[in-house]
Each structure stands twice: as C-alpha cells, then as structure tokens.
Amino acid sequence: MKLLLVIELDNTLVGNNRAITALNQRLEAIRNQIYLVYVTGRSYTSSRRVITKAQLLKPDYLIASLGTEIYQQGVLLEKIGQIKSQKIGIEMQSGQLLATFLH
Numbered sequence: 001m002k003l004l005l006v007i008e009l010d011n012t013l014v015g016n017n018r019a020i021t022a023l024n025q026r027l028e029a030i031r032n033q034i035y036l037v038y039v040t041g042r043s044y045t046s047s048r049r050v051i052t053k054a055q056l057l058k059p060d061y062l063i064a065s066l067g068t069e070i071y072q073q074g075v076l077l078e079k080i081g082q083i084k085s086q087k088i089g090i091e092m093q094s095g096q097l098l099a100t101f102l103h
Helices: 009-013 017-029 044-053
Strands: 003-008 034-039 061-064 069-072 075-079 087-093 096-102
Touching: 003 009, 009 034, 009 044, 044 061
Parallel strands: 003 034, 034 061
Antiparallel strands: 061 069, 069 075, 087 096
C-alpha cells in the first residue's frame, strides 16, 4: 500500500535549497512507497516553473489553480469551472489515486 504525501508549494516548500536537496534525497529513498502530490494556488504553467526552478521532484499529482485542476503526471484529470462551493474526494482504489468532484 502506498501513502499519500501532500505538500503545499508556496511559502512552505520553496525557498530553502539545502532543505529541498535533503527532502528530495529522503523522498527518492521511499518513492515507490508514496504518491507525491503538490498543492498550490498557482496555475499549472506557473507551478511547473516553480518545480523546475527549485529542482523539486516531479510529483505524481499536482493540484493547481486554487484546487480547480488536478494533473496526474502532467495530464489534466479534472477541471472545475465557475463553481462557488466544491468538495473534492480523493481515494485509493487498486493502486490508483482517484479524484472525485462533488458540486
């Protein structure tokens, strides 16, 4: 069974290069045991720039644009339009991470 590790990018992960290097090394050691997810309010394009510039590990999933877009290894899974209230359910099923949007 894999664990889900969700990390917020802005003001949490980005900014300390030494810490990022240490974190990357630790995550690489357990990479096959986790799903790595980055969460940010940024757009997909801006998120990818930050990930690349900071030399972060590529995530399995990226939740971007204030939670309205979920990407799996760069492929858009779901996009929520102009919805005022939303609930996002994430569950594991047969080794796959599933995102369900309820509105």
